Amino acid sequence: MSSEPTERLDFIRLALAPGIGPSRLRNLLAVFGSPTAVLKAVPSTLAKVDGIGEINACNIHKALEFDLDGFLFQLQSIDIQLITWDDEGYPQLLLTIDDPPPLLFVRGNADFSIPAIAIVGTRHATPYGLRVAAKLARDLVAKGMVVISGMALGIDGAAHRGAVDGGGITWGVLGCGLDLIYPISHKNLAEEMIAAGGALISSYTIGVVPAPGNFPARNRIISGMALGVVVVEAPERSGALITAREALEQGREVFAVPGSIDSIGHRGTHNLLKQGAHLVENVDDIFNEIAAQIVTQYGKRPASAGVGTTKTGGGNDASLFALQELDVGSRRIMEQLGDDPVHADELSRMLGMPPGELAMRLVDLELSGLIAKQPGNTYIRNI
Amino acid sequence: MSSEPTERLDFIRLALAPGIGPSRLRNLLAVFGSPTAVLKAVPSTLAKVDGIGEINACNIHKALEFDLDGFLFQLQSIDIQLITWDDEGYPQLLLTIDDPPPLLFVRGNADFSIPAIAIVGTRHATPYGLRVAAKLARDLVAKGMVVISGMALGIDGAAHRGAVDGGGITWGVLGCGLDLIYPISHKNLAEEMIAAGGALISSYTIGVVPAPGNFPARNRIISGMALGVVVVEAPERSGALITAREALEQGREVFAVPGSIDSIGHRGTHNLLKQGAHLVENVDDIFNEIAAQIVTQYGKRPASAGVGTTKTGGGNDASLFALQELDVGSRRIMEQLGDDPVHADELSRMLGMPPGELAMRLVDLELSGLIAKQPGNTYIRNI
Numbered sequence: 001m002s003s004e005p006t007e008r009l010d011f012i013r014l015a016l017a018p019g020i021g022p023s024r025l026r027n028l029l030a031v032f033g034s035p036t037a038v039l040k041a042v043p044s045t046l047a048k049v050d051g052i053g054e055i056n057a058c059n060i061h062k063a064l065e066f067d068l069d070g071f072l073f074q075l076q077s078i079d080i081q082l083i084t085w086d087d088e089g090y091p092q093l094l095l096t097i098d099d100p101p102p103l104l105f106v107r108g109n110a111d112f113s114i115p116a117i118a119i120v121g122t123r124h125a126t127p128y129g130l131r132v133a134a135k136l137a138r139d140l141v142a143k144g145m146v147v148i149s150g151m152a153l154g155i156d157g158a159a160h161r162g163a164v165d166g167g168g169i170t171w172g173v174l175g176c177g178l179d180l181i182y183p184i185s186h187k188n189l190a191e192e193m194i195a196a197g198g199a200l201i202s203s204y205t206i207g208v209v210p211a212p213g214n215f216p217a218r219n220r221i222i223s224g225m226a227l228g229v230v231v232v233e234a235p236e237r238s239g240a241l242i243t244a245r246e247a248l249e250q251g252r253e254v255f256a257v258p259g260s261i262d263s264i265g266h267r268g269t270h271n272l273l274k275q276g277a278h279l280v281e282n283v284d285d286i287f288n289e290i291a292a293q294i295v296t297q298y299g300k301r302p303a304s305a306g307v308g309t310t311k312t313g314g315g316n317d318a319s320l321f322a323l324q325e326l327d328v329g330s331r332r333i334m335e336q337l338g339d340d341p342v343h344a345d346e347l348s349r350m351l352g353m354p355p356g357e358l359a360m361r362l363v364d365l366e367l368s369g370l371i372a373k374q375p376g377n378t379y380i381r382n383i
Numbered sequence: 384m385s386s387e388p389t390e391r392l393d394f395i396r397l398a399l400a401p402g403i404g405p406s407r408l409r410n411l412l413a414v415f416g417s418p419t420a421v422l423k424a425v426p427s428t429l430a431k432v433d434g435i436g437e438i439n440a441c442n443i444h445k446a447l448e449f450d451l452d453g454f455l456f457q458l459q460s461i462d463i464q465l466i467t468w469d470d471e472g473y474p475q476l477l478l479t480i481d482d483p484p485p486l487l488f489v490r491g492n493a494d495f496s497i498p499a500i501a502i503v504g505t506r507h508a509t510p511y512g513l514r515v516a517a518k519l520a521r522d523l524v525a526k527g528m529v530v531i532s533g534m535a536l537g538i539d540g541a542a543h544r545g546a547v548d549g550g551g552i553t554w555g556v557l558g559c560g561l562d563l564i565y566p567i568s569h570k571n572l573a574e575e576m577i578a579a580g581g582a583l584i585s586s587y588t589i590g591v592v593p594a595p596g597n598f599p600a601r602n603r604i605i606s607g608m609a610l611g612v613v614v615v616e617a618p619e620r621s622g623a624l625i626t627a628r629e630a631l632e633q634g635r636e637v638f639a640v641p642g643s644i645d646s647i648g649h650r651g652t653h654n655l656l657k658q659g660a661h662l663v664e665n666v667d668d669i670f671n672e673i674a675a676q677i678v679t680q681y682g683k684r685p686a687s688a689g690v691g692t693t694k695t696g697g698g699n700d701a702s703l704f705a706l707q708e709l710d711v712g713s714r715r716i717m718e719q720l721g722d723d724p725v726h727a728d729e730l731s732r733m734l735g736m737p738p739g740e741l742a743m744r745l746v747d748l749e750l751s752g753l754i755a756k757q758p759g760n761t762y763i764r765n766i
Binding site for chain 2: 128131132257258259260261262266267270273274278279280281282285
């Protein structure tokens with residue numbers, strides 16, 4: 001723990017103080033310049049900052065007594081990672097919303113660099129809704145995207161389940177601490193999600209129980225981490241519609257699946273469609289809308305791509321689309337490749353992938369223009 | 384027959400000539416000024432008119448030999464009325480499309496002054512589609528609108544049936560002569576439609592059989608006579624989509640009913656929704672879109688309304704909306720009233736309506752601001 005930079009530890013200490021949310025945190029940092037300086041300030045000075053007052057000032061002061069080392073050790077012991085908004089691993093898309101959560105708690109694979117789509121809907125879903133949610137999730141992960149949802153019963157659960165069954169990555173955002181899984185009936189699902197390379201995410205620290213007041217913040221993270229939100233089934237006052245509204249305010253695409261006008265479970269989705277949500281019949285209806293954003297925000301590798309190499313392809317749009325069509329195995333290969341040639345044997349070893357399967361996948365990737373073969377059975381990435 | 388103006392008879396004679404459709408008819412009238420002049424012209428002169436040529440010129444010349452009196456007598460004997468585009472009774476909305484049919488054949492009540500909505504869809508409808516079509520039709524007639532459709536099996540038939548069962552007016556547009564009913568299984572439905580104050584309409588003369596080539600012209604009339612077209616259920620290549628496209632080209636509103644994405648019967652309607660058609664869950668979704676047009680095109684009575692009378696209401700929008708909410712009985716009362724006071728007893732006699740029912744309806748209409756009571760138990764119309 002002591003190897004952590006003080007600044008980061010002080011940020012965590014401050015962000016964990018009772019009453020200090022993203023807005024007050026920003027105000028404090030604007031005044032004092034750094035979390036360390038905030039913690040050094042006397043309560044009477046702190047109290048004068050916009051939105052703070054005496055009680056919060058006391059809480060900040062008391063934060064100095066908080067056993068942060070013990071807390072971080074506890075998190076580590078139950079496999080929970082802590083990510084601050086200054087950390088590189090913080091989901092970049094989430095940074096673009098108003099008041100992103102200063103801290104994210106994560107269980108599982110905390111690689112948030114893959115484009116994600118949220119699937120949400122009612123807890124009281126029909127067989128139709130459950131089937132559609134699972135199918136869309138399965139088809140999204142088959143295209144290399146992550147499925148985000150809220151771990152709730154009904155549509156949320158079906159979406160996570162569909163993603164896991166499709167061999168893909170899915171992120172569950174909770175309205176409680178990650179030492180709890182809510183609802184309990186989704187405990188096995190949560191473990192399967194983590195085992196499949198997915199993650200559980202919360203802005204709430206351990207020990208926080210799932211109070212109704214926590215769900216708006218959870219919904220904002222669901223839509224904030226996604227390029228778009230698909231509402232599969234939602235009656236008129238469904239919480240999924242709140243997530244859809246958040247998505248609109250955050251500038252995300254909103255999608256809705258139509259259904260029978262006889263069923264009250266589609267009133268909410270049909271209202272969204274009347275208001276201009278994109279109608280979704282299948283995964284292509286989603287993908288076509290966000291393809292351009294995937295290229296902008298995820299597709300291009302930074303820096304020197306295409307310069308000073310013998311690449312034959314280049315990061316054109318066609319191959320960026322191809323990148324999204326990859327299954328998990330081929331995506332894992334792409335993740336290992338960069339500008340420096342990697343030998344096929346080394347790839348096989350790193351990925352634990354049989355040489356025969358690897359060879360087949362490498363040929364496919366080369367034909368798609370995504371990678372290029374170099375002298376000595378080595379490979380580089382084209383885009 | 385001999386009391387008919389010669390000009391009109393010559394127009395009918397000319398419009399019935401083989402090969403002479405709306406476009407050639409317009410060209411001929413533009414050159415010669417009147418149908419009588421066209422019929423007097425020699426074939427060599429006629430042949431020179433744009434789009435005519437020798438064969439059509441001969442057909443026009445031969446039209447002089449056609450037994451028009453006998454034809455009109457035959458129509459009369461089988462209760463078919465003939466309306467030309469110059470007649471007052473011609474549907475005014477249909478005049479606004481490109482190349483409206485010069486002649487309409489009508490069986491039943493040829494009053495086309497009521498706002499109409501078309502309901503179309505696949506012949507191979509699901510129980511859901513049939514139920515929705517019938518329900519929408521019933522709700523549209525309850526709002527005082529007419530339901531138009533194409534008399535086909537499936538959605539068309541369900542729409543006509545729903546309108547009749549709702550005690551309303553429905554117009555069936557056929558792709559054949561009105562001496563035939565196609566399909567034959569809808570013969571009873573057709574008679575019920577006529578008995579309920581509706582009509583069968585065709586641009587084809589008697590004896591014309593329902594060839595596939597006739598249906599595009601029929602579809603153009605369906606959409607052309609309607610303020611909007613509702614597609615209830617349509618797979619990807621349904622003829623109903625052709626009607627929807629016609630409707631768009633004619634500047635009509637296009638509506639579509641969503642359904643399960645599992646059913647291929649909704650592919651066409653979902654495509655329409657993706658392209659911007661209005662989503663319909665219930666009759667209000669239709670009515671809200673066309674309310675303004677109803678006011679513009681049907682709501683206001685011409686000329687002196689509100690001048691020199693003791694009216695208390697006036698043609699404001701609220702009462703125009705109320706006008707659309709009327710059931711058949713109250714609409715019939717409205718049709719009998721104008722600027723000149725009519726005694727309640729006379730209304731009762733004209734409408735064949737029991738005095739008790741009439742009195743109740745008159746009170747309702749007065750409270751809605753649609754009519755005003757005058758001295759001596761007489762009534763005038765407010766809008």
